[in-house]
Amino acid sequence: MDVSVTVNGxxxxxxxxxxxxxxxxxxxxxxxxxxxxGCDTGNCGACSILVxxxxxxxxxxxxxxxxxxxxxxxxxxxxxxxxxALQQSFNEHxxxxxxxxxxxxxxxxxxxxxxNPSPSEDEIKKALQGNICRxxxxxxxxxxxxxxxx
Amino acid sequence: xTENATTVAPEKVEQQKGWxxxxxxxxxxxxxxxxxxVFFDDIKRHGMGYLHFVRSPYAxxxxxxxxxxxxEAVEGVYGTLxxxxxxxxxxxxxxxxxxxxANIKDFALAVGKVRFAGEAVVAVVAETRELAxxxxxxxxxxxxxLPALVDARKAQEPGATVLHDDAGGNLMWSGLYSWGDVDxxxxxxxxxxxxxxxxxxxxxxxxxxxxxxxxxxxxxVEQWTLHTNNQFPGFAAIMMGPAMKVGLxxxxxxxxxxxxxxxxxxxxHPQLVVCCLLARxxxxxxxxxxxxxxxxxxxxxxxxxxxxxxKVAVKDDGTLLGFRTKxxxxxxxxxxxxxxxxxxxxxxxxxxxRWRNIELEFTQVATNKAPVSxxxxxxxxxxxxxTERVIDIVAHELGLDPVEVxxxxxxxxxxxxxxxxxGCVYDSGDYAAMLDKALELIGYEGMGARREQAQAHGKxxxxxxxxxxxxxxxxxxxxxxxxxxxxxxGNNEVATVKLDIFxxxxxTLGTTPQGQGHETTAAQVVxxxxxxxxxxxxxxxGHDSYWNSHAGFSxxxxxxxxxxxxxxxxxxxxxxxxxxxxxxxxxxxxxxxEALELADGGIRIKENPDAFLPFMACGAIINAxxxxxxxxxxxxxxxxxxxxxxxxxxxxETKTGNLTLTYxxxxxxxxxxxxxxTGYYEIVDYAAVDDCGKRINPQIVEGQVMGATAQAIxxxxxxxFEYDEDGNLLTPNFYDYHVPHALDMPPxxxxxxxxxxxxxxxxxKGMGEGGGAGIHAVCAAIQDATGKKVTNSHNPYQRVWxxxx
Numbered sequence: 001m002d003v004s005v006t007v008n009g010x011x012x013x014x015x016x017x018x019x020x021x022x023x024x025x026x027x028x029x030x031x032x033x034x035x036x037x038g039c040d041t042g043n044c045g046a047c048s049i050l051v052x053x054x055x056x057x058x059x060x061x062x063x064x065x066x067x068x069x070x071x072x073x074x075x076x077x078x079x080x081x082x083x084x085a086l087q088q089s090f091n092e093h094x095x096x097x098x099x100x101x102x103x104x105x106x107x108x109x110x111x112x113x114x115x116n117p118s119p120s121e122d123e124i125k126k127a128l129q130g131n132i133c134r135x136x137x138x139x140x141x142x143x144x145x146x147x148x149x150x
Numbered sequence: 151x152t153e154n155a156t157t158v159a160p161e162k163v164e165q166q167k168g169w170x171x172x173x174x175x176x177x178x179x180x181x182x183x184x185x186x187x188v189f190f191d192d193i194k195r196h197g198m199g200y201l202h203f204v205r206s207p208y209a210x211x212x213x214x215x216x217x218x219x220x221x222e223a224v225e226g227v228y229g230t231l232x233x234x235x236x237x238x239x240x241x242x243x244x245x246x247x248x249x250x251x252a253n254i255k256d257f258a259l260a261v262g263k264v265r266f267a268g269e270a271v272v273a274v275v276a277e278t279r280e281l282a283x284x285x286x287x288x289x290x291x292x293x294x295x296l297p298a299l300v301d302a303r304k305a306q307e308p309g310a311t312v313l314h315d316d317a318g319g320n321l322m323w324s325g326l327y328s329w330g331d332v333d334x335x336x337x338x339x340x341x342x343x344x345x346x347x348x349x350x351x352x353x354x355x356x357x358x359x360x361x362x363x364x365x366x367x368x369x370x371v372e373q374w375t376l377h378t379n380n381q382f383p384g385f386a387a388i389m390m391g392p393a394m395k396v397g398l399x400x401x402x403x404x405x406x407x408x409x410x411x412x413x414x415x416x417x418x419h420p421q422l423v424v425c426c427l428l429a430r431x432x433x434x435x436x437x438x439x440x441x442x443x444x445x446x447x448x449x450x451x452x453x454x455x456x457x458x459x460x461k462v463a464v465k466d467d468g469t470l471l472g473f474r475t476k477x478x479x480x481x482x483x484x485x486x487x488x489x490x491x492x493x494x495x496x497x498x499x500x501x502x503x504r505w506r507n508i509e510l511e512f513t514q515v516a517t518n519k520a521p522v523s524x525x526x527x528x529x530x531x532x533x534x535x536x537t538e539r540v541i542d543i544v545a546h547e548l549g550l551d552p553v554e555v556x557x558x559x560x561x562x563x564x565x566x567x568x569x570x571x572x573g574c575v576y577d578s579g580d581y582a583a584m585l586d587k588a589l590e591l592i593g594y595e596g597m598g599a600r601r602e603q604a605q606a607h608g609k610x611x612x613x614x615x616x617x618x619x620x621x622x623x624x625x626x627x628x629x630x631x632x633x634x635x636x637x638x639x640g641n642n643e644v645a646t647v648k649l650d651i652f653x654x655x656x657x658t659l660g661t662t663p664q665g666q667g668h669e670t671t672a673a674q675v676v677x678x679x680x681x682x683x684x685x686x687x688x689x690x691x692g693h694d695s696y697w698n699s700h701a702g703f704s705x706x707x708x709x710x711x712x713x714x715x716x717x718x719x720x721x722x723x724x725x726x727x728x729x730x731x732x733x734x735x736x737x738x739x740x741x742x743x744e745a746l747e748l749a750d751g752g753i754r755i756k757e758n759p760d761a762f763l764p765f766m767a768c769g770a771i772i773n774a775x776x777x778x779x780x781x782x783x784x785x786x787x788x789x790x791x792x793x794x795x796x797x798x799x800x801x802x803e804t805k806t807g808n809l810t811l812t813y814x815x816x817x818x819x820x821x822x823x824x825x826x827x828t829g830y831y832e833i834v835d836y837a838a839v840d841d842c843g844k845r846i847n848p849q850i851v852e853g854q855v856m857g858a859t860a861q862a863i864x865x866x867x868x869x870x871f872e873y874d875e876d877g878n879l880l881t882p883n884f885y886d887y888h889v890p891h892a893l894d895m896p897p898x899x900x901x902x903x904x905x906x907x908x909x910x911x912x913x914x915k916g917m918g919e920g921g922g923a924g925i926h927a928v929c930a931a932i933q934d935a936t937g938k939k940v941t942n943s944h945n946p947y948q949r950v951w952x953x954x955x
Contacts, residue, residue, distance in 0.1 A: 019280060033192035034185015036409070038358040039442045043884035046358055074185035083183060091179040094849045097665030097857060099182030100189065100359045100409030128892040132884070134358050134410050135665050136853060137860030138892050 003067045007032060008076030016063045023047040025063035026073065034074040034103045038132065045131035048104035049073045055111035057130070074103035077110065085148045086110060095144035097135035105131045109145045117150045124149075168678040170912070173849035177669045177689065178407075187407035188692075191439050193364045193377050198435035199228040199275035201425060202282035204289045205447065206264035206271055209298035209518040209877020210311060213262055213291060218272060221288040226277040229432045230289070231424060233261040233271065239427055240393045243419070247489050248633040251322035251514070254314040256484050258393070258423035264293070265313050265483035266518050267877050268447025273424050275432060279439070298518040298877035302480035303456060305515035313483060313516045320515045322481055323489035323632065327496060327805050329571035330507035335472030339463035343547050348539055350532045351944035352454035352480070353869040354525040355861050355921075356889060357664070359409020360440035361418045361449055365425035369433065374426045375402045380418050381411040381662050382705035383695060385487075389419040394426060401426075406692035411664035412861070413524030413707060414450040417486040446882045451871050452525035453491045454480040455532040462540055463507070468548055468555040472507030473540065477532075479514040482521040489514045491522070493631045494529035497621040497809045499572050501537030502581045503559040506571050518877040524707065526861060530621060531922040535943055538616055538926035543939055552615060552930065553589070557582050567908065573806035576619075576813045577843075577915070578905040584817040584839045585615065591837035591899040592819045600821075610824040611834075612935025615817065616926025618858075620842070622709030622916025623811035625797040631805050640797045641811075642701040643714035647676060647722040648788040649730070651773045653751070653766030655680065657689040657722075658697050660704035661715050666918060667850045668711060672719045674846055675912070679723040680730075681748040682765075701792055709916030712846060713812055714793055717911045721791030729785040733772065734763050736783050796909070812907045812915035814842035816855065818862075818923035820896075822931040829951025831932065833863065833896035840920065844906045844913035852900055854918050859898065862924025864890040870944050 004013040007030060014029055026032045026049070035058060038044035047058040050072040077084050083091070086109055096102045105128065112119055112127035119127065124145045125138075133141065181187050218230040242255040255261075260271045272289050276282035297311040304310055305320035312319055336342060363378035380386045383403035391398045408415070425436045440449065456478040463471040477495070481488045492512045499508055525531075541559070545552040561568045563580035570576065593600075597613055604611035627639030644660040657672055669691060673684035680687075693700070703714075731743040734753040738746075738761060747756050752764035771779070772787045800807025821835040838859050845851045868888040872880045881887040906913030925943050933940040938953040 017278075017280065024279070027192075028194075031194075032185075033189075036189070036359065037191070037439075038360075038409075039884045041442065041883050041885055044358060074183075078184050081184075083180065087183040090183055091175050094173075094176070094853045096179060096182055097667075097853060098357070098359070098410045099178070099187050099407060099665065100357075102182055103185045106183065125892040125895075130891075132358060132889055132891060134356060134412075134861070134889065135857045137856040137890075137898070138895050139856050139898055140853065142892070 001064050003063055005066050005069055005071055007071045008073060018062065018064055020063045021059055022061040022063045022066050023058040026058060032073055032075055036100055036103060038100065043132065045104045045108060046101050048107040048131060050107060050111060055108055074106055077106060086113065089144040089147045093140045093144035093147065095136060095140040101131060101133040105133065105141060113149065119149050121146065169674040169684055170678050170846050173847055174670055174674055174684050176667050177673060178667060182407070189359060189407050189409055190362050190364055190377050190379050190405065195364065195366060195435035198364065198437045199277065199432060200279040200282045201273055201275050201428065201436050201438040202279070202286045203270040203444065204272040204274065204286045204291065206260065206267060206269045208264055208293050208295050209267045210296040211264050211293035212296065213260065213264060213271065214294050215292040216272060217290040220290065221274055221285040224285050224288065226281045227285045228275045228277070228434065229428065230275070231259065231273040231428050231431065233257060233259040236427065237261045240423060241395065243389050243393050245485060246629060246633060246636065247323050247485055248635070250317040250319065251485050251489055253316040254485065255316055258420040266520050267879060268520065269483065270448065273428060275428055275436060300517060300519060300873045300875060300877050302454065302478055302515050302517050305517060313518065322485060322514045322516050323492050324513040325492060326511050328509040329806065330472060332472050332474060332507045332509045335463040335507035339471055340466040341464050341548070343462040343464060343544050345460040345540070345543055346458065347941060348457040348460065348536060349942045350455040350535055351942065352451050352871040353865050354414050354450055354452045355412030356887065357410025357412055357414055360442060360445040361415055361421065362439040363422055363425050364435060364437050365422070365429045366435045367426070367429035373400045373402060374429060375404060376422060377404050378418070378422060379405060379408040379415055380422065381408060381415040381664060382707050383662060383693065384700065384702050384704045385416060386419045386422060390423055393423060403693065403695045405662055408662060408664040411706065412526040413528055416707060417450050417523040442884065443882045446871070446887060447879055448520050450523035450525065451482060451520045453522045453529060453532060457536050460540065462544055464544055464548065468544065468550045468558050470503055470505050470559045472505055474509040476511045476513070479512065480517050480519065480522070481514050482517060482519045484521040486521045487523040489632055490629060491529040493628045495533035496572055496805070497574060498530045498533055498619045500570055501534050502561060502617050502619060502815070503537060504561055508571055519873055526858065527618065527919045527922045530619065534618055534922050535926050539929065542930045542933055546933065546939060553585070556585060556615065573808060574810065575808050577907045577909050579813060579815050579841055580903065580905055581617070581815060581817065583903060584815060584841055587901045587903065588817045588819045588837045588839040591901055592821060592835055604823055610826055610935040612822050612824065612931040612933070614820050614927045614930025614932070614934055616923035616930060618816040618920045618923040620709050620814040620816065620917050620919050621810035622814060623713045623795050624708050625809050626703065627797060627799040627807065628809045630802055631800060634802050639799045640794060641703050641714060642792050642794050643704060643718045644699050644701045644790065644792050645715065645718035645722045646699045646788070646790045647719070647726045649726060649765055649769040651769050653764060653769045655687045655765070657687060657719065658699040659689065659715060660693065660700035661711055662693045662706045664706060666706065666711060667847065668715060671716060671846045671850065675716050675719050676723045679720065679727055682751050686751060699790065709814065709918045712914035712916050713910045714795065716846065716914060717793040718791050720911050721793055722789045725789035725791055726787060729787055729789065730768055732783065733768055733785045736780050737763060737771065811909055812843065814915040814917040816840050816920040816923045818859065818927040820924070820927035820931045822928065822935055824932065824935045824950060826954055829947040829954060831947065831950060833928070836896045837899045837901065839901040840917070841903045841905050842917035843915040844904060846912070846914060851917060855900055855920055856898065858919065858921035859924050860890055860895065862921040863928065866925045866928035866943070866945060868946065
């Protein structure tokens with residue numbers, strides 16, 4: 001099936017097998033390997049992206065369902081190599097270790113901060129509960145998000 | 151939240167000043183934050199085929215027929231590999247064990263029989279991952295099911311089903327460890343505390359990235375390149391080369407970023423052999439990415455262990471004299487790194503305590519479950535949980551305060567370095583001071599009032615202490631206690647440091663980091679020696695065995711980078727520094743080294759700072775402008791150093807010797823509130839205090855402490871690889887295997903002290919595996935809250951409810 005999506009401002013048109021997952025389409029067909037796969041069951045959130053402004057787990061959507069959508073992935077966060085305030089805050093607070101969950105974590109936090117620029121600690125935890133991190137124990141991630149909340 | 155204090159360092163160690171000790175921000179982060187890391191699954195090759203494994207639905211069965219023809223007939227399927235082909239093309243993997251475990255025959259795919267549910271039987275390769283999965287469904291395998299053995303305690307009963315006929319039974323390895331005067335200790339005891347059974351459960355750290363590889367075969371030079379996240383390529387090569395009947399240089403291991411390892415990515419060698427054989431057979435690159443369920447079914451579970459018939463000799467005042475116990479280890483179906491777990495525990499035989507008389511009978515058996523392999527805190531975790539459980543049960547039985555029993559029995563700071571009854575040397579530490587600090591962070595003074603408050607609203611409050619001795623930098627000679635025929639001993643790690651044409655300082659490591667920040671800490675060590683900034687130091691990301699910057703034990707495992715890796719970096723950088731002095735002396739016309747100094751990214755004459763040679767000039771002269779240099783100037787500005795820790799081979803007869811070089815320590819305190827009606831409990835406060843000697847980067851150290859804590863909390867409450875009686879795994883994905891998420895995390899206070907190691911070049915200790923303490927602390931807190939003896943390491947709410955009935 002023909003699928004056309006705009007990812008981080010660039011439009012891609014591809015012929016896609018109907019059953020292909022959106023995450024595999026992004027990674028295998030568009031070479032956007034920043035979003036990751038950690039579980040296959042929608043639990044881990046490593047594949048989290050924004051589709052038309054809504055946070056989704058891209059392993060839970062088919063590529064064909066995203067036809068016509070505007071997609072944002074981790075690759076689109078920084079501009080001209082300049083890290084966003086959130087990305088910088090992750091660096092300053094040591095909110096990542098292996099970095100595998102980080103793209104999804106950043107997308108979930110980005111969605112939260114757009115929706116609610118001044119989240120409480122509890123709101124931060126609830127917003128990130130769909131993203132598993134096995135390295136950090138989350139504490140530094142909470143601090144990193146808190147530090148850029150207004 | 152973080153509090154730091156410093157103990158007085160032993161005089162032997164030089165205190166460093168400079169970049170070491172500062173929380174320099176990580177160099178790795180920029181790429182990872184932008185989705186620009188390169189993990190193995192990000193690598194693609196033209197015409198590559200995706201591999202999918204056909205797995206056994208049975209825990210134990212004969213394979214009577216395999217037919218791959220329907221799968222191979224599908225358009226887009228490139229080919230298959232069966233166990234029969236593997237058996238024809240390879241030898242069984244080398245076994246670490248002595249007999250009877252030595253006699254088992256382990257191939258990369260099941261041959262003739264399956265021994266756990268999820269064991270790989272056939273590999274199918276196709277144009278897409280979806281097609282490979284579909285075609286796998288068309289592979290016909292007929293099984294003749296056999297009874298499944300899932301309880302290690304029944305493995306040696308008469309009539310038990312036998313996994314490996316070659317071994318003559320299910321016993322894989324056994325050994326008696328006896329140190330000190332155990333009979334004397336029991337004769338001297340006022341009381342003997344008896345504990346029937348303690349059970350340490352099966353789980354692992356489930357890194358978010360599963361295992362995998364992109365494997366290419368170069369037919370012309372008969373060499374494979376493995377882009378893989380295997381975290382111990384040296385071990386994988388030693389296992390794979392002989393099995394595949396090729397020299398180790400035919401196996402090139404390459405990795406950049408790895409999505410977590412925790413020991414679980416050490417034993418992927420069977421799958422890598424399958425990839426290699428298929429890359430050669432099908433003449434195309436092979437891409438294998440493990441699915442999450444595959445990982446849970448088949449990859450590296452942590453060792454499940456029972457301690458039975460435990461007897462503890464104590465004085466009435468709580469002084470511990472000795473113990474006897476029988477440890478039974480469930481290895482699962484294959485010995486992929488085992489039975490090393492049968493000796494690794496001995497690195498911490500007495501835990502943090504002054505037990506001088508210890509007898510432990512260790513038995514490891516095979517069962518119809520996934521093979522066990524290292525998991526963060528490998529085998530010491532189980533032993534430390536045992537020692538901590540014993541302390542709390544002794545305190546419970548004697549009616550003594552667990553804090554007082556610990557302080558009475560802790561090895562004291564003034565006894566360091568302390569030799570344990572089995573010849574291990576604890577290098578430094580002050581456990582009582584760590585406990586005091588942890589209790590202070592938790593507000594222990596006011597706990598009486600908090601207990602009353604909890605009671606007032608119908609809850610039971612409990613406080614529990616747990617400790618981890620994170621023994622690091624293995625002496626691989628301990629493997630000879632398992633099998634005297636083995637020719638392994640000592641340890642090593644490599645670094646190279648060079649000054650390139652334009653003055654770039656380039657560092658190559660032998661390690662395979664998975665988030666530990668090696669690029670950053672290595673740059674800090676180099677910057678201190680060359681008097682520059684870590685920003686000036688380029689540390690190559692990842693590992694490539696083509697760089698010749700690796701040694702037999704290279705990898706990232708077993709809490710050692712801060713010792714082995716950074717000592718190699720220090721050694722290589724000091725060689726480079728000395729060469730820069732030699733070169734500058736010659737360029738300046740015979741100026742002696744003592745008249746020169748490093749400063750501002752170059753070298754100058756102390757008395758005449760205008761005579762300055764920037765690193766750029768040094769690099770350019772040696773590499774591209776070297777005419778006229780003195781003939782005898784022995785300088786390349788490209789230095790390789792191998793760090794080799796000072797070890798002896800342990801004594802095989804007495805099973806004694808120094809098994810690890812350093813002992814980092816953590817003490818955790820958990821406060822829980824239990825609902826007696828339901829068994830539900832929450833961790834309401836938590837403190838973790840760490841001592842890993844000199845910290846090169848305190849923020850990275852704290853990150854390791856936090857991560858290990860979270861893993862321990864998950865293991866204590868939720869995580870378990872549980873099997874039904876037929877050997878089916880009941881927790882094969884993240885729905886059923888609950889790992890902690892953001893809302894599960896309790897408030898955490900961290901603290902640290904620094905007791906530099908007198909035995910390491912930088913005063914550092916490896917410290918990545920502090921996780922166990924949290925499991926012990928939660929168990930102790932539940933016991934304190936409920937007043938019931940806790941005998942299982944895994945305490946979901948239902949088990950706590952059962953305790954209360």
